Amino acid sequence: MIALLLRDLRLALRAGGGFGLGLAFFLLVAVLVPLGVGPEPATLAKIAPGILWVGALLACLLSLDRIFALDHEDGSLDLLATAPIPLEGVVAVKACAHWIVTGLPLTLVSPLLGLLMNLPAEGYPLLLASLAIGTPALSVIGTFGAALTVGLKRGGLLLSLLVLPLYVPTLVFGAEAVRRGALGMDVATPFLLLGGITAGVAALLPFASAAAVRINLR
Amino acid sequence: MDLTVTNLACARGGVTVLERVSFGLSGGAALILRGPNGIGKTTLLRTVAGLQPAVAGEISMPPEAVAYAAHADGLKATLTVAENLAFWAAIYGTDRAPHAIQRMNLAALADRQAQNLSAGQKRRLGLARLLVTGRPLWVLDEPTVSLDAASVALFAEAVRAHLAEGGAALMATHIDLGLAEAEVLDLAPYRAETPAGAEPADDPFAGVTA
Numbered sequence: 001m002i003a004l005l006l007r008d009l010r011l012a013l014r015a016g017g018g019f020g021l022g023l024a025f026f027l028l029v030a031v032l033v034p035l036g037v038g039p040e041p042a043t044l045a046k047i048a049p050g051i052l053w054v055g056a057l058l059a060c061l062l063s064l065d066r067i068f069a070l071d072h073e074d075g076s077l078d079l080l081a082t083a084p085i086p087l088e089g090v091v092a093v094k095a096c097a098h099w100i101v102t103g104l105p106l107t108l109v110s111p112l113l114g115l116l117m118n119l120p121a122e123g124y125p126l127l128l129a130s131l132a133i134g135t136p137a138l139s140v141i142g143t144f145g146a147a148l149t150v151g152l153k154r155g156g157l158l159l160s161l162l163v164l165p166l167y168v169p170t171l172v173f174g175a176e177a178v179r180r181g182a183l184g185m186d187v188a189t190p191f192l193l194l195g196g197i198t199a200g201v202a203a204l205l206p207f208a209s210a211a212a213v214r215i216n217l218r
Numbered sequence: 219m220d221l222t223v224t225n226l227a228c229a230r231g232g233v234t235v236l237e238r239v240s241f242g243l244s245g246g247a248a249l250i251l252r253g254p255n256g257i258g259k260t261t262l263l264r265t266v267a268g269l270q271p272a273v274a275g276e277i278s279m280p281p282e283a284v285a286y287a288a289h290a291d292g293l294k295a296t297l298t299v300a301e302n303l304a305f306w307a308a309i310y311g312t313d314r315a316p317h318a319i320q321r322m323n324l325a326a327l328a329d330r331q332a333q334n335l336s337a338g339q340k341r342r343l344g345l346a347r348l349l350v351t352g353r354p355l356w357v358l359d360e361p362t363v364s365l366d367a368a369s370v371a372l373f374a375e376a377v378r379a380h381l382a383e384g385g386a387a388l389m390a391t392h393i394d395l396g397l398a399e400a401e402v403l404d405l406a407p408y409r410a411e412t413p414a415g416a417e418p419a420d421d422p423f424a425g426v427t428a
């Protein structure tokens with residue numbers, strides 16, 4: 001399993017692996033929104049939590065179709081399905097690798113982008129924490145969507161349509177946690193719900209994803 | 219290592235292509251599947267490998283016995299030959315990667331990225347993966363595609379060594395590997411009989427266009 005994780009990370013970092021894609025997209029969103037909305041600091045501060053969360057979510061969405069598509073094309077997925085590690089483990093490791101390659105860098109650069117968006121000072125630790133807790137759910141749910149659409153040519157649109165509704169609770173509670181934090185309000189409730197979603201999908205969805213991959217390999 | 223297939227029926231895209239297939243394979247033996255294109259050789263091999271369920275019948279063999287190799291080699295273009303094999307060795311928990319590189323004559327290519335290999339060299343690397351798995355039953359779908367004569371001989375030699383170690387091989391191939399000891403199973407008699415023009419029964423759109 002560790003070998004699979006290391007291989008996926010290595011593939012992502014080598015040429016054509018798509019490592020910087022999500023990160024670059026996130027940066028562009030955070031740079032372009034102030035240009036489009038105008039330099040009014042009060043307006044920016046108000047929309048900053050929502051824009052940063054939407055940007056992170058869409059950046060995650062960009063690379064989802066690569067999770068299984070490449071392995072399916074070159075036959076690795078067939079071989080992994082007959083390998084001694086369970087397919088549930090394979091999909092869990094792939095979700096984990098996706099998070100390390102997209103969710104983690106997004107989380108780490110988010111304070112910098114918060115600066116561009118004039119996020120109030122109280123918001124920074126909460127932005128970091130909410131992304132750190134919320135983005136794993138995006139990767140796990142995305143892996144499930146990718147498992148459902150593996151083998152479909154140009155399945156990207158279907159994948160987005162399947163996954164976006166499932167992303168909504170994470171987006172709502174993640175952005176709400178940052179917004180409340182920036183206003184100095186109590187943040188326990190959205191944080192607990194955000195953590196609950198992540199824990200729930202991480203526990204359940206690998207089984208569903210593995211079942212979907214099995215059916216799609218037939 | 220014993221593989222027994224009894225009264226197997228398997229389907230491709232919802233249509234049963236083979237019926238009543240029965241054969242046995244024990245350690246040290248090889249079985250070559252023959253038959254015209256579309257008869258269901260790949261379908262049968264995927265069913266035996268456990269990638270798709272059988273429509274009817276039984277397959278009995280020890281658990282985790284199969285090493286499967288198909289048309290696609292499962293290679294990562296940006297990893298080197300050695301890295302590709304080391305990955306599969308780690309997945310299967312063996313340390314046979316150097317041995318496999320030696321066996322399939324890949325030593326000179328070990329540090330090249332897989333994307334810079336020729337089709338035949340990729341194929342050799344794909345077959346070297348079989349040696350890495352340490353699994354007793356090789357299920358091979360057209361293993362010799364794009365191999366030159368020397369590589370085919372090299373591959374036949376690897377299969378022979380595998381059989382001598384007590385392994386078994388089930389393969390679909392159109393060319394003669396020169397494996398004198400291999401039995402041949404012609405799949406033509408097992409072709410599923412579908413009534414003329416019959417569509418799969420569960421097709422909700424059957425007859426809509428008529």
